[in-house]
Each structure stands twice: as structure tokens, then as C-alpha cells.
Amino acid sequence: MTTLEVLGTCHHDCPDSCGWIATSVDGVLTSVKGNPAHPYSKGELCPKVNKFVGRVNHEDRLLKPLIRTGPKGSGEFREATWDEALEQIVAEFTRVRDSHGGEAILPWWSAGTQGLIQNAGTSHALFALLGSSTQYGSVCGAASGIGMATVYGHGLGTDPLQAEHSDQIILWGTNTRLTNRHLWPTINDAQKRGAKVIVIDPIKTITADKADQHIQPLPGTDVAMLLAIINVLIADDLLDHEYIAAHALGFDELAAHVADKTPEWAAPLCGVDANVISELARSIGQIPATMIRGLIGVEHHFSGPTMYRLSAMIPVLTGSHKVLGGGFARSVGAWAEVDDVDTGAVSGLASVVAPDAGQRRSFRQPALGRTLTEQDDPIHAVFIWNGNPILSMPESAAVRRGLEREDLFTVVSEQFMTDTARYADVVLPAAMETEMIDAMPAWGHLWLGWNEPATAPLGDAVSNTELFRRLATAFGFSQPELHLTDMEQVRLAVADHVDLDALRRDGFVRVSSFPENHLPYAEGGFRTPSGKAELVAESFGALGVSHLPEWIPVAEGPGSPQMDTFPLFLQTPKKATRFLNTSYSDLAAHADRETQPHVELDQADAEARGLSAGDTARVFNERASLVLPVAITDRLRPGVVSVPWGYVDSAYGDVIGSANDLTNAADTEFGAGSSYGDTLVQVEPV
Ligand SMILES: Nc1nc2c(c(=O)[nH]1)N[C@H]1C(S)=C(S)[C@@H](COP(=O)(O)OP(=O)(O)OC[C@H]3O[C@@H](n4cnc5c(=O)[nH]c(N)nc54)[C@H](O)[C@@H]3O)O[C@H]1N2
Numbered sequence: 001m002t003t004l005e006v007l008g009t010c011h012h013d014c015p016d017s018c019g020w021i022a023t024s025v026d027g028v029l030t031s032v033k034g035n036p037a038h039p040y041s042k043g044e045l046c047p048k049v050n051k052f053v054g055r056v057n058h059e060d061r062l063l064k065p066l067i068r069t070g071p072k073g074s075g076e077f078r079e080a081t082w083d084e085a086l087e088q089i090v091a092e093f094t095r096v097r098d099s100h101g102g103e104a105i106l107p108w109w110s111a112g113t114q115g116l117i118q119n120a121g122t123s124h125a126l127f128a129l130l131g132s133s134t135q136y137g138s139v140c141g142a143a144s145g146i147g148m149a150t151v152y153g154h155g156l157g158t159d160p161l162q163a164e165h166s167d168q169i170i171l172w173g174t175n176t177r178l179t180n181r182h183l184w185p186t187i188n189d190a191q192k193r194g195a196k197v198i199v200i201d202p203i204k205t206i207t208a209d210k211a212d213q214h215i216q217p218l219p220g221t222d223v224a225m226l227l228a229i230i231n232v233l234i235a236d237d238l239l240d241h242e243y244i245a246a247h248a249l250g251f252d253e254l255a256a257h258v259a260d261k262t263p264e265w266a267a268p269l270c271g272v273d274a275n276v277i278s279e280l281a282r283s284i285g286q287i288p289a290t291m292i293r294g295l296i297g298v299e300h301h302f303s304g305p306t307m308y309r310l311s312a313m314i315p316v317l318t319g320s321h322k323v324l325g326g327g328f329a330r331s332v333g334a335w336a337e338v339d340d341v342d343t344g345a346v347s348g349l350a351s352v353v354a355p356d357a358g359q360r361r362s363f364r365q366p367a368l369g370r371t372l373t374e375q376d377d378p379i380h381a382v383f384i385w386n387g388n389p390i391l392s393m394p395e396s397a398a399v400r401r402g403l404e405r406e407d408l409f410t411v412v413s414e415q416f417m418t419d420t421a422r423y424a425d426v427v428l429p430a431a432m433e434t435e436m437i438d439a440m441p442a443w444g445h446l447w448l449g450w451n452e453p454a455t456a457p458l459g460d461a462v463s464n465t466e467l468f469r470r471l472a473t474a475f476g477f478s479q480p481e482l483h484l485t486d487m488e489q490v491r492l493a494v495a496d497h498v499d500l501d502a503l504r505r506d507g508f509v510r511v512s513s514f515p516e517n518h519l520p521y522a523e524g525g526f527r528t529p530s531g532k533a534e535l536v537a538e539s540f541g542a543l544g545v546s547h548l549p550e551w552i553p554v555a556e557g558p559g560s561p562q563m564d565t566f567p568l569f570l571q572t573p574k575k576a577t578r579f580l581n582t583s584y585s586d587l588a589a590h591a592d593r594e595t596q597p598h599v600e601l602d603q604a605d606a607e608a609r610g611l612s613a614g615d616t617a618r619v620f621n622e623r624a625s626l627v628l629p630v631a632i633t634d635r636l637r638p639g640v641v642s643v644p645w646g647y648v649d650s651a652y653g654d655v656i657g658s659a660n661d662l663t664n665a666a667d668t669e670f671g672a673g674s675s676y677g678d679t680l681v682q683v684e685p686v
Pocket residue numbers: 013014015140172173174175176178179180200201202203205217218219220221222295296297298301571573574575576577578579580581582646677
């Protein structure tokens with residue numbers, strides 16, 4: 001009997017990037033447990049990954065390449081060899097390229113694994129040689145990062161663990177206890193010490209349950225609230241004049257701009273009492289160690305990037321960047337790319353990039369449905385990995401319609417027969433994280449993780465890096481950068497400033513650019529061309545960012561004419577503790593059948609429609625109609641309904657379509673994100 005114990009790091013698209021210890025016996029994975037030495041996760045994983053062994057060894061795992069035999073979406077396939085599958089891909093891609101040009105091919109990926117080499121690996125270089133179209137933007141993280149960058153020059157903020165020192169923590173549109181659970185103990189400790197915890201969220205989440213104050217705005221209206229907060233900070237002179245004079249640009253213009261954006265102006269837009277907004281603003285101005293913590297939640301609105309832009313301005317105005325426990329904390333991922341804390345030099349972890357990416361046709365990642373259905377010059381081949389777009393992208397009925405096109409050749413690399421994989425012509429079996437080498441960035445904390453394989457991949461599954469090497473060989477590309485080994489890719493990816501030996505030995509290493517208790521902007525040092533925090537978009541105007549942050553009404557927002565027909569705001573949050581996006585919800589050990597897909601309504605909205613708990617209702621708008629069981633909740637305010645997201649469509653026989661069939665795929669104001677949070681619906685009894 002051979003037992004192997006290795007150190008690894010969770011690969012999921014989750015801020016916590018927990019350290020684990022994986023054990024295998026005679027090549028079979030037997031245990032994945034939290035690594036007690038990991039400084040952030042401290043030995044705890046989560047209800048999803050506690051059962052990871054069951055996912056890896058699951059009988060439904062895809063272990064062979066598959067070639068479609070039935071109609072698209074039917075899930076009818078036959079097993080094939082890698083040679084046969086690759087041959088078909090090369091033949092079809094070549095046919096598409098010859099008849100429509102390389103740009104009729106589209107690579108599409110998400111963050112199924114966020115590993116530095118396993119996420120996109122050498123794919124960019126490969127698709128560059130094919131002359132394919134490219135992907136830009138993201139459903140996750142792009143819009144908020146760029147929003148912040150318009151002020152700071154990049155998306156970097158404070159370390160959320162400094163909440164340990166905060167006197168006030170504002171969890172602004174983040175459901176920490178569900179989505180970032182390993183940060184909660186720090187916040188909870190601060191709270192016990194006397195720090196005030198405020199949650200700002202249209203839903204009374206499990207995090208709001210533990211807060212000292214819950215402010216419940218209408219979705220997508222935070223920009224109005226933030227403009228009013230700045231109005232009060234200025235009107236009541238709760239400013240750090242010295243800091244502003246030394247480190248900010250455009251204060252006078254901002255002040256003039258917000259002069260009429262009073263709490264009384266914002267109140268009806270946000271559905272929050274003007275006094276509540278004033279009081280919040282005053283506490284922000286009066287408590288120096290106020291940390292604003294946002295993650296992704298508010299990003300998914302047209303106004304998302306501007307919300308992060310305004311949030312980033314607050315600590316500049318109050319001077320809380322100078323205070324341990326102050327500042328604005330969002331994703332800290334990019335700190336791993338900064339190799340010099342003083343100069344802010346970035347070496348770039350992106351290893352093998354495509355030199356001509358900017359010159360090829362490019363499509364916004366979350367708009368996949370539109371890309372596949374609305375192009376005059378259509379996409380004829382799509383290669384999907386690390387994602388499940390038919391459930392995860394907005395307006396996903398359009399993704400389904402696109403993938404149903406007979407003139408589209410679809411390849412999906414997957415671990416399971418997802419709803420998306422069902423539409424593939426060729427399915428390629430993907431390895432699991434315990435079967436591959438990787439270096440794992442974190443966006444919730446400052447430790448880079450290592451992942452040592454505990455077993456070889458099961459069956460014929462391969463890691464993404466191996467997938468792209470095989471594809472390169474099949475296409476006859478002998479360029480060395482396409483055939484780098486995993487360790488060669490890791491070395492390129494982590495660059496010189498990471499001690500690779502220590503990383504492998506310990507399983508994690510702290511990024512050198514952010515020492516403990518570092519206050520990145522205590523003395524200014526913003527990464528804008530001016531070196532100042534830009535309160536007006538001095539450097540970013542060219543990117544379509546308005547000179548001053550504006551409140552812009554949207555087609556599916558408060559007060560819009562659409563509300564006459566579709567009067568309810570639809571939220572589609574992550575809610576289940578045992579799902580990670582759309583992963584796991586089809587596995588019996590994770591799916592709680594009592595919480596099958598459903599629509600939640602406030603009592604008042606239900607009563608107005610003659611609906612009670614357990615009834616069946618139609619939730620609909622111009623894009624789609626879903627028939628769902630009704631749940632009554634006190635977690636929503638009247639006018640807001642919720643269809644929790646993450647359920648695998650095909651696992652629930654009589655539910656046709658998923659939350660994202662209803663959602664809005666419109667672009668964000670800037671930053672190439674997704675406005676799925678701006679969705680209006682009507683609900684009626686069936
Ligand atoms: N258990 C679990 N954990 C996860 C995930 C999962 O699926 N399950 N997914 C992971 C991923 S990919 C991500 S990106 C992170 C996301 O982590 P978070 O950003 O914390 O999570 P979200 O649920 O996307 O959004 C957080 C909150 O934002 C609120 N919100 C939505 N719109 C608005 C608005 O207009 N204003 C305000 N103030 N709040 C708003 C939502 O109601 C929600 O409660 O979580 C990660 N962690």
C-alpha cells in the first residue's frame with residue numbers, strides 16, 4: 001500500500017483559496033482536508049470542498065472524450081479516443097478557418113480553476129496561431145476592478161484582514177458569511193471588540209443577520225447613495241483636507257458635482273430613508289478606522305463600475321487610508337503581480353500571452369449568447385473550458401439558442417456532463433485539481449498557494465495545460481511556447497519575486513508586495529499617471545469613463561417605463577452553502593432537494609398576486625418565462641423578488657430554464673462586465 005500526502009490549494013473561483021492536504025492510497029484519492037498551517041483558512045475548508053473526494057471519484061465524472069450522436073442538447077454521445085476527438089476538432093476548425101476565416105473561431109473560458117497555469121495556460125498563444133477571435137471583459141471582477149482603477153490607477157486596495165483593526169466595517173454588497181467565509185472570523189472578532197458592522201444589501205442575507213445595522217437599498221442604486229454620502233462628507237466638513245490637497249485630483253469639481261446630490265435626492269431612488277444615509281455618511285466621516293469591504297455583488301449592474309469608483313473615493317476624502325483598519329478592500333489578487341512595494345513595478349504573472357490579441361476581433365465574455373446569435377459575421381466554432389455558460393451567463397436562453405445552431409461546431413472541456421457540455425459536438429474530459437500541478441493566486445488574501453497532484457488524472461482526463469499541448473501537437477504547431485512543461489509554465493508565471501522552493505515546501509507563500517499592516521496609500525502613491533487619486537477621470541476619460549461619476553437611470557432600473565409591465569426587481573444571488581456557482585448542485589451529496597429552484601417573494605408582493613408558499617408561479621419578462629414553486633420570505637423588501645442561482649437545470653426534471661434565462665446581458669457602464677442585476681420581471685400565479 002502506497003500512501004501519498006501532498007499540499008494543495010483550492011482552485012475554485014472563490015476569494016478564500018484555502019490550503020489543503022490531499023491524501024491518496026495506491027493512486028486513489030482518499031482524503032482532502034484543510035491544512036492547519038495555512039495562515040488564512042487555518043485548517044478549515046467549506047461545505048462544498050469538504051466533499052471534494054466524492055466529486056473527484058464520482059461515478060458521473062467524464063473520463064473519456066465523447067462525440068455527439070444525438071441532437072444538440074440531448075446528451076447523447078459515444079466514447080472516443082483522444083486521437084479521434086482531436087482529429088475531428090482539427091478537421092472542423094480547419095474547415096471553419098478555410099471557409100470563414102480564423103475569426104469565426106471563438107475561445108471562451110471562465111474560472112473553473114483559477115490556477116495561474118491551469119486557468120488559461122498557453123491557450124492564448126494557441127488561439128493566436130489559429131487567428132481566432134478573442135475574449136475580453138468578464139462576468140466577474142473586471143468591472144469592479146476597472147471602477148476602482150479609475151481612481152487609484154489600478155484595482156488594488158487594502159488587505160481585508162486589516163478589518164481586525166477596524167472600528168467600523170461596511171460590508172457593501174458582499175455576503176461574507178456565505179461567499180468569503182474565512183474572512184468572517186476576523187470581522188466577528190472586531191465586532192466583539194466593539195466595531196460596528198454594517199451590511200448594505202437589497203437582500204437580508206445570512207451576513208446581514210449578524211450585522212449591527214442592515215441597510216436595504218433597491219438593487220442598482222448604490223451610486224445615488226454614495227453620491228449623497230460624499231455630499232454629506234463635504235457639507236459637514238468631515239474631510240481630511242491635508243490628504244486631499246496632497247494626494248487627490250479634482251476635488252473642487254467633485255464638490256460642485258455632488259452639491260445637489262443630497263440624501264433627500266438619493267432617498268427615493270435608493271428606497272432608503274434620507275436620515276439613514278446622512279447618519280451613515282457621518283459615521284464614515286467621524287470614524288477614521290472605517291473599512292469599506294466590497295467584493296463582487298454590486299458589480300453586476302450597469303452602474304457597478306461607478307459604484308466601485310465612488311467607494312474608492314471615500315477613504316481618499318476622509319483620509320482613512322492613513323489608518324490601520326481603514327481604506328477600501330476589494331480583491332487583493334493583483335498584489336501578487338506587484339514585485340516592488342516601493343515602485344509598484346509589475347512583472348506580470350500572465351505568462352504566455354498572445355502578441356496580436358488586440359488586433360483580432362474580440363467579444364465581451366458575459367455576452368456569449370449575443371455573440372453566438374447576433375453576429376452578421378457569425379462564429380462557427382467555439383471552444384469552451386472552465387465554465388458552464390448555459391447556466392452562468394446572463395440571457396442564457398440566447399446561449400442555448402446559439403449552441404443549438406447546426407452551423408456551429410462546439411467543443412467543451414469538462415469534468416461533468418454539464419448543461420453546456422450537453423450541447424457540445426466533442427466533449428473532452430478534464431482533470432481535477434488534485435490531479436494537476438498549479439500555482440494558485442488568491443483574491444481574498446495575500447498568500448499564493450501551491451498545488452501538488454495527489455494522483456494521476458482518472459481515466460483519460462487531462463489537465464488544461466496538457467489539453468492545450470495536445471491541441472498544439474494536433475494542429476502541427478511546434479512553437480516551443482506551446483509545449484512548455486507545467487513546471488516551466490509555473491516558473492514563468494510566478495516570476496522572480498516568488499520563492500518557488502518555499503512555495504512548494506510550505507504550500508503557500510505571502511506575496512512580497514504587501515507586508516503585514518501595510519497601508520498602501522497612507523502617503524498617496526497612487527498608480528495613476530499623476531500619482532494622485534483621481535476624483536475626476538483625468539486619465540481614464542478615453543476609456544469611456546465619464547469625467548465625473550454620474551447617476552444614470554437604466555432601462556431596467558428604478559423609475560423606468562419598463563416597470564409598468566415588469567414591476568419587480570429580480571435578484572439571482574448565490575445562496576446555497578454547498579454550491580460553488582453552478583458546480584456541485586447536481587451531485588446528490590450537495591443538492592438539498594428541499595431547496596430546489598424556486599422564486600422568493602415578500603409577503604406583500606405575494607398577497608397582491610394571490611400567491612402563497614408552495615404555489616406555482618410564472619416569473620417572466622421579454623426574454624424568458626420560468627415556472628417555479630413559490631417561497632415567501634422576510635429577507636426581501638417589497639418590489640424585489642429572488643430566484644437563487646446555481647442550480648443545474650437538467651438535475652431538476654420539471655424545471656425548464658434557469659435564473660439566467662431571465663437576466664439582462666447588457667454591458668456595464670464601462671469595464672466590460674455584466675448587468676444581470678438590472679433585471680425586471682413580473683410574477684403571476686399559474
Ligand atoms: N458558497 C459560495 N461561495 C462563493 C460562490 C458560490 O457560488 N457559493 N461564488 C464565488 C464567486 S465566483 C464570487 S464572485 C464570490 C462573490 O462574492 P460576493 O460578492 O460576496 O457575492 P454575491 O452573492 O455575488 O453578491 C453579494 C451580495 O451583493 C448583493 N447585491 C446585489 N446587487 C446589489 C446592489 O445593487 N447593491 C448592493 N448594496 N448589494 C447588491 C447581493 O444581494 C448579495 O447578497 O463568491 C464566491 N464564493
